[in-house]
Amino acid sequence: MLNDLASAVIVIVAVLFVLLTTVAYLTYLERKVLGFMQDRLGPMEVGPWGLLQPLADGIKLISKEDIIPSDADKAIFRIAPVISLVPAIISFAVIPFGRDSFHFLGITTHPYITDINIGILYVLALSSVGAYGILLGGWASNSKYSLLGALRSAAQVISYELNAGMSVIGVLILAGSLSLVKIEAAQSGGFWHWYIFPQIVAFVIYLISGIAETNRTPFDLPEAESELVAGFFTEYSGMRFSLYYLAEYANMIMVSSIATILFLGGWNSPFAFLDFVPPFVWFMLKVYFFLFFFFWIRATLPRLRYDQLMKFGWKVMLPLSFANVIVTAIVVYMVRH
Amino acid sequence: MTFKSLMNSILFTEIAQGLKVTFRHFFKKKLTVQYPHEKLTLADGYRGFIVHRRYDNGQERCVGCDLCEAICPAKAIRVVGDIHPEFPERRYAKEYTLDFTRCIFCGFCVVACPVNALSMTKEFAHSSFTREGLIYPKDKLLALGDRCEDESIAYLKVRNMWDAEDSGKEEGRYHFPPIPTT
Structure with missing residues (x-):
């Protein structure tokens, strides 16, 4: 019992530490990648190659004045960033980062916080809770830009979450489980076992929905700078602003992790002779590939128009994901009988 | 489709x-050029801050003729000419102020100057917290000119305004020798 508790605490601390450091350095990485793709250098001044930039940004944001607009709904204004951030972080509880259990201070522990049998459902549920933070923050700010940003965000998150959820079902049919650990284990043994090949349609749909769900370019209508200043967090400043920022980047890592686990085999190595590389490294490589892809897409594509976004979500993605579920179900039924 | x-x-x-x-x-x-750490090489004809020049013996060249004030399209220059206190046959600028908040760095004043008393340098990073800090009186212009003498000569050479210094042959440019100090 005590051993379980200690192992859980160790993993939670490790996951939180890695997660928050990654989130901080993701802002740096994003600026670097965007800069490089625009023939610029990105941040260079703070530390060697600007490596201490996230630290400087953090100190700046913490030491800034915390402004609450006089017309805002103060209680909701205060709690909204927390509602946005907490689900983004606690959904990492079910992400398996590696395969083997390891020893730390004489305690045996496993590379995930918990393995619940409805893992993917838990993740999807929490990602919808995060939308409430955006919605409440935009409403409580009592500003037209925030309100419009929140409205767009709500509509967008709901319509694309549907697609993401539907595209996951194909994988669930193949793996026969909602537990992320079991889904990963089902894809072991070479890259041809990964679900990206039988579920290529679902993979594309999930990736697009994931970008839309995390409100990133080309689907960053909720925070469209040119129209809505900063969208739902226009009125936020200082630490509360950075909580929203943390939530956005944590969600990006979440979407990348889920895409990795569901479609790229999680911690599995692509070839048997590459098994000497630790599973954790494979997992991280794949996650960082997706994160890089997010930045890459941002550097490439302009923002969609709102009606294009909705039309694409409901008229193209949703029918495709339904078709994918039906076809997968029929094929799996015919193969297994 | x-x-x-x-x-x-x-x-x-x-x-x-x-x-x-x-x-x-x-x-x-x-x-990207990482500006404070690395700087681009500026051409000799670069029109940076305007300076006052001296003769080799340290005497200031300006004769207070007002031509730079007359040609300045931005009305940035103010000259008050007067008779030189020591040499009554010569004139000099009793007051000379150049307002760099108005200056458009067109270089007309340098062209207008008949005695090559004005030139331009490659200095451009002279910011100030006050407006007064950018209104340069004569001594400040002379000090800047002493510091950037090479640049000011290079500017005059590359803009074809140096011939008068050597031969005095360019029309409209007069060779004013320094006042003989006895």
């Missing part, structure tokens, strides 16, 4: 083309 355009939208060919472009630029040489 033709079959080809349908395939294009299914396979995201247009987006892939865009991604290819940005990926290529990721590895290209970066154009």
